[in-house]
């Protein structure tokens with residue numbers, strides 16, 4: 449197995465969600481989970497504003513960049529640029545079902561073109577040293593997942609892909625919206641487990657509907673890695689247990705308030721750079737998910753963060769709502785900068 453094996457938990461690529469601010473927040477919670485970018489079109493990487501599309505901060509490592517495209521030469525060029533930017537991995541999207549993506553002949557419709565995917569992976573691998581991985585579905589439309597997933601995996605394994613992340617459901621390209629395509633086609637974890645049995649030496653990671661670290665642990669007896677998407681975004685505190693549970697390391701924060709304190713420093717710096725508070729604070733809305741006070745926390749952040757000139761005081765006010773309930777560790781606001789202790 450390649451060094452890629454190290455990435456047991458990944459946070460999925462999610463357009464409009466997993467931007468650099470989101471990744472910075474997730475990195476407060478886990479040092480070891482692999483963080484994915486949003487998908488970036490290879491044409492945009494080659495011809496567009498690279499710094500805007502690919503720029504990231506060192507604190508985000510390990511971080512993987514996902515590309516969308518189907519022109520092997522352009523993908524190779526984009527992969528080289530991604531590597532030059534310092535990413536730890538480049539991933540090819542073979543799972544996104546949106547119309548926009550289909551008309552560009554990339555994303556999930558490539559499940560029908562395993563040879564082209566393999567040609568693309570080979571072209572990328574020829575020019576970079578970082579791992580090249582693929583994220584795919586188990587099939588599209590009327591494809592038989594037994595045949596379609598094996599065909600894709602065989603093709604990319606033949607060109608020595610470094611890992612395959614499988615969203616364990618089909619995409620139905622006609623009639624369902626991208627959002628529906630994340631929920632309606634049924635999950636089939638067994639299909640991905642069978643794929644792993646067929647490829648004992650290839651990293652196979654599973655994705656789709658995994659909502660807790662217990663579920664992730666259960667998956668680990670069948671596959672090499674687990675990719676968390678919506679659960680990590682909507683309930684990010686679950687990431688705070690990843691390092692101890694899956695990497696034999698100490699978790700970087702002990703309490704939500706400590707996570708807020710660390711992100712607060714980052715927020716202040718970004719505000720100084722000219723960012724708007726809402727651009728960062730929208731990613732922390734789920735931090736108190738399932739905890740009393742969560743609603744007040746979210747309300748403060750959503751309503752106040754969009755006001756013109758909103759700053760760090762919005763975060764402080766939201767935390768005060770939680771403190772008022774005497775929950776979490778009741779750090780006074782003045783102590784935030786020094787936070788480091790406290791129970792969950």
Ligand SMILES: Cc1cc2nc3c(=O)[nH]c(=O)nc-3n(C[C@H](O)[C@H](O)[C@H](O)COP(=O)(O)O)c2cc1C
Pocket residue numbers: 460461462463464465486487514541542543544583615630655656657658675676677678679
């Ligand atoms: C808002 C949103 C945007 C997404 N964007 C991408 C994307 O850019 N590339 C991709 O491969 N998958 C994308 N996905 C799919 C996720 O990566 C993941 O496969 C899917 O949400 C299923 O995993 P989950 O049930 O853990 O969320 C997106 C999902 C969401 C919710």
